[in-house]
Structure formats: C-alpha cells, structure tokens
Amino acid sequence: MATTTHSHAVQPQQVEQYLSGLSQYNVGPLWKFLRQALTPEPRSQAKPFLWRWHELRPQLLRAGELVSAAEAERRVLMLLNPGLEGRIATTHTLYGGLQLILPGEVAATHRHTPNALRFIMEGEGAYTVVDGEKMTMSFGDFVLTPNWTWHDHGSEASGPVVWLDGLDIPLATLLEGIFFEPYPDEAQAHTKPLNNSVAEYGKSGLLPTWQRFTGAHSPLLKYAWKDAREAVASLSSAAESPCDGAILEYVNPINGGPSLATMASFLQKLKPGQKTETHRHSVSAIYLAVEGHGRTLIEDKAYDWSPGDVFALPTWCWHAHENLSATEDAVLFSFNDAPVMKAFNWSREQTR
Numbered sequence: 001m002a003t004t005t006h007s008h009a010v011q012p013q014q015v016e017q018y019l020s021g022l023s024q025y026n027v028g029p030l031w032k033f034l035r036q037a038l039t040p041e042p043r044s045q046a047k048p049f050l051w052r053w054h055e056l057r058p059q060l061l062r063a064g065e066l067v068s069a070a071e072a073e074r075r076v077l078m079l080l081n082p083g084l085e086g087r088i089a090t091t092h093t094l095y096g097g098l099q100l101i102l103p104g105e106v107a108a109t110h111r112h113t114p115n116a117l118r119f120i121m122e123g124e125g126a127y128t129v130v131d132g133e134k135m136t137m138s139f140g141d142f143v144l145t146p147n148w149t150w151h152d153h154g155s156e157a158s159g160p161v162v163w164l165d166g167l168d169i170p171l172a173t174l175l176e177g178i179f180f181e182p183y184p185d186e187a188q189a190h191t192k193p194l195n196n197s198v199a200e201y202g203k204s205g206l207l208p209t210w211q212r213f214t215g216a217h218s219p220l221l222k223y224a225w226k227d228a229r230e231a232v233a234s235l236s237s238a239a240e241s242p243c244d245g246a247i248l249e250y251v252n253p254i255n256g257g258p259s260l261a262t263m264a265s266f267l268q269k270l271k272p273g274q275k276t277e278t279h280r281h282s283v284s285a286i287y288l289a290v291e292g293h294g295r296t297l298i299e300d301k302a303y304d305w306s307p308g309d310v311f312a313l314p315t316w317c318w319h320a321h322e323n324l325s326a327t328e329d330a331v332l333f334s335f336n337d338a339p340v341m342k343a344f345n346w347s348r349e350q351t352r
C-alpha cells in the first residue's frame with residue numbers, strides 16, 4: 001500500500017474555515033507563527049532613547065514644589081521607553097527613574113522583591129537606610145538596595161539631591177515576582193554603624209575572616225565615587241576594552257560576581273577623542289553620562305550626551321561610544337541585565 005497523500009483533496013477554504021474555528025478552543029496553529037515566535041535574533045520592541053538632564057531637572061524640581069516626599073512615598077520621574085507604551089519600563093527588563101529628595105524630607109520605609117541601585121547625580125547629604133544600616137549619599141556614589149531589604153531615604157542636605165534609580169521592575173513584572181510591603185513606621189531603627197558595609201567589605205582584596213557573606217548580592221552596599229573614579233582613571237591603555245574603553249564593574253567582593261542578582265553595573269572612561277569599536281549584545285542597558293561630552297551611535301543614529309543625560313540601549317542594537325572632547329575625559333555609568341541573560345545562556349555578543 002502506498003502512503004496516503006491527502007493534500008490534493010484539501011480545498012483552501014476548508015483550511016481557512018478550520019483555522020478560524022480554532023480560537024474558540026484557545027489554540028493556534030504554530031505552523032503559521034513559527035518564524036514570528038523563533039526569530040533569528042532578538043527584536044526589541046524598546047527603542048533607543050535619550051532623556052536630557054537640562055529638560056528633566058526643572059520638571060523634577062517642579063515636582064518638588066507640587067508633591068512632598070511624604071505624599072509621593074518616592075518622588076520619581078520614571079524614564080518611559082517610547083517603544084514600550086503602557087509599561088513601566090526603560091528597556092524591556094530594566095527601569096530607570098530620577099528621584100528627588102529635598103532638605104529634611106523622608107521617603108518612608110518599604111521593601112519589595114525588585115532589586116534597586118542608585119547613582120547619585122546631584123548634591124550631597126542625603127542618605128539611604130538599608131536593613132538598619134544608614135549610608136550617606138553624595139555625587140557619584142553607587143548604592144545598592146538588594147531585593148526584600150527594608151529601605152528609606154532621607155536628606156540632611158541644604159539643597160536638592162537627585163539620583164538615578166535602577167530597578168529590575170519590568171523583568172520582575174514579566175516573571176510575576178513582585179511583592180511589596182510598607183514598614184509599620186516611617187523610618188526604621190538604625191541598628192548598624194554608619195556606612196558599615198564599606199568598613200567591612202569596602203577595601204578591595206581584604207575581607208573579614210570571621211564571616212563570609214553568602215547572599216545573592218554584594219555585601220558591600222555602597223561604592224564611593226572617589227574610589228571608582230580613581231580606579232577607571234588609573235587603568236592603563238593596555239587594560240581597555242575595544243568596545244568600551246576603560247571599563248570596570250561594581251562587583252561583589254566575595255566572588256567577583258555582579259553586585260545584584262539581576263543587574264550588573266559599570267563605570268567606564270573614554271579618553272579625550274576616543275572612539276570605541278561597534279558591537280551589539282543580547283543584554284539591554286541604561287546609561288548615565290557622568291562627566292564630559294560624548295556621542296553614542298545606536299543603530300547608526302547619534303545620541304549626543306552631556307552630564308546627567310540618560311539613554312536606553314535596547315537588546316541587540318549596534319552601538320559605539322565616542323568622547324567628543326579633545327581635552328577632557330568622558331565618564332559613563334551603566335547597568336544591564338547580563339546576570340539574567342548569562343544564567344540562562346542567552347548572552348551573546350557580536351563585533352562589527
């Protein structure tokens with residue numbers, strides 16, 4: 001007996017009728033969607049986008065006149081990606097926001113499963129308390145609020161303090177891992193010495209012998225600007241990345257891993273006139289210009305930046321950085337979702 005081939009007997013309208021009847025069973029024909037589901041490469045819905053400090057700073061200060069930190073709980077302008085309308089997202093996995101705290105204010109204690117990081121953009125004399133440890137925050141400091149840690153912010157400053165918040169909210173939302181809890185009081189007790197984690201874990205290569213932290217995040221919760229800036233400044237040209245210049249990661253001092261389970265953070269310096277090579281990768285990132293004037297080409301479009309500007313780099317976009325000054329360094333802070341992508345073997349990189 002020959003095997004049956006039946007396609008000659010099938011009428012196109014029979015197929016159409018069949019397909020249109022499928023939705024009532026909540027099923028669909030994979031054969032019509034295979035190429036859409038399994039693209040050769042990532043296709044991000046997020047768009048490259050740059051938020052300008054000179055536009056956002058006045059808006060943030062205006063929020064300071066209209067809404068108190070007590071009312072707002074967190075007085076933040078969220079950086080919303082124009083390609084991800086309706087979502088609280090700066091890239092498809094990462095969220096960035098600009099937070100303002102004014103002299104004497106307190107942003108009440110709460111905790112949540114999303115991890116948070118802060119990079120201080122303006123001012124000094126603010127603080128964050130994380131699980132009983134108060135940390136001072138000044139320009140350029142990088143501070144962690146790992147997931148499910150109680151945290152409140154306050155200010156003993158004489159002027160506004162502004163920082164970039166980075167959280168994994170879009171990722172946690174997709175994975176339906178969001179939990180949130182307010183603290184019973186506005187502020188929590190300060191049960192540890194000021195900047196305690198810096199004293200215990202903040203001297204590179206020197207760790208306490210009587211305890212070995214085993215959490216999924218860095219036990220060092222604050223990385224001071226002076227140390228990080230000096231570290232990128234002192235790298236020799238031989239120690240540079242072709243695609244990123246003099247770049248260092250804020251790591252967990254115990255194991256050299258990322259400072260948070262879901263997000264890796266970096267400081268990079270571009271020498272006067274330096275142009276990096278073009279590459280793309282399957283991690284998305286948020287960048288903050290800290291010093292200098294530069295340009296990042298993303299998919300061949302120029303995003304020119306100055307201090308305080310923030311830009312989103314979606315997945316798999318070709319990009320290269322350039323320092324536009326002939327005399328001054330340019331410095332970028334950034335964070336990305338590499339720990340997650342690496343954990344699942346989804347991290348890839350290409351150079352052009």
Ligand code: GTQ
Nearest residue numbers: 074076097099116165167
């Ligand atoms: O400081 O705890 O930008 O909970 C968004 C959510 C900041 C914070 C944000 C938050 C915080």
